[in-house]
Amino acid sequence: MNNIVLVGMPGAGKSTVGVVLAKVIGYQFIDSDLLIQQREKKLLKDIIAEQGLDKFIQIEEDVNCSIDCQQCVIATGGSVVYGEKAMEHLRSIATIVYIKLSMSTLKKRLGDIKKRGVVLRKNQSFEELYMERCPLYEKYAHVVADAEGYNVEELMFVIKEKLKL
Numbered sequence: 001m002n003n004i005v006l007v008g009m010p011g012a013g014k015s016t017v018g019v020v021l022a023k024v025i026g027y028q029f030i031d032s033d034l035l036i037q038q039r040e041k042k043l044l045k046d047i048i049a050e051q052g053l054d055k056f057i058q059i060e061e062d063v064n065c066s067i068d069c070q071q072c073v074i075a076t077g078g079s080v081v082y083g084e085k086a087m088e089h090l091r092s093i094a095t096i097v098y099i100k101l102s103m104s105t106l107k108k109r110l111g112d113i114k115k116r117g118v119v120l121r122k123n124q125s126f127e128e129l130y131m132e133r134c135p136l137y138e139k140y141a142h143v144v145a146d147a148e149g150y151n152v153e154e155l156m157f158v159i160k161e162k163l164k165l
């Protein structure tokens with residue numbers, strides 16, 4: 001199946017570049033976060049606040065496991081890599097592209113991460129989250145796209161080149 005899945009830290013630009021890439025290569029665009037909100041009829045930050053991190057991860061895993069499409073660019077949520085089954089499923093239907101960005105650039109881009117509804121454990125710092133997540137993105141990625149210093153269009157071309165599209 002000809003799909004592309006974008007993974008990476010919150011704020012890496014998965015949703016922003018994903019829709020541009022889809023348009024340029026003539027694919028459909030899916031954002032897992034929007035599927036979650038649609039299914040739960042709630043905003044992500046409210047699901048996390050009301051049901052907790054573990055339940056959110058479970059919901060996210062179920063939603064990602066249910067994705068069945070062809071010729072789609074799929075922007076995932078940053079926490080998708082906590083769901084092993086979901087990642088196995090996505091790896092079986094898509095090429096996984098890790099959009100890699102430095103901690104300092106992400107910090108500047110995100111501002112106050114606590115206001116963003118991120119899967120961040122109590123007392124966990126952004127630095128700790130970054131160190132925990134990066135090996136998981138690397139582990140599941142087929143391709144790594146270094147996004148440092150690129151605007152949306154430039155990054156879209158980097159990904160397109162990496163995938164030989």
Ligand SMILES: Nc1ncnc2c1ncn2[C@@H]1O[C@H](COP(=O)(O)OP(=O)(O)OP(=O)(O)O)[C@@H](O)[C@H]1O
Pocket residue numbers: 008009010011012013014015016017033075076077078079109150151152153155
């Ligand atoms: N290449 C880029 N250069 C500069 N800013 C960018 C770039 N790509 C995205 N942004 C900005 O960074 C912010 C986060 O982007 P986006 O929502 O696409 O990230 P995401 O990876 O989808 O995050 P999440 O995991 O939370 O869904 C937005 O304000 C967006 O405009």
Ligand SMILES: O=C(O)C1=C[C@@H](O)[C@@H](O)[C@H](O)C1
Pocket residue numbers: 009010033044045076077078079116117118119120
């Ligand atoms: O990286 C994260 O922990 C998250 C990122 C968002 O895309 C959402 O999936 C959710 O807010 C959690």
Ligand SMILES: [Mg+2]
Pocket residue numbers: 014015016033075076077
């Ligand atoms: Mg997004």
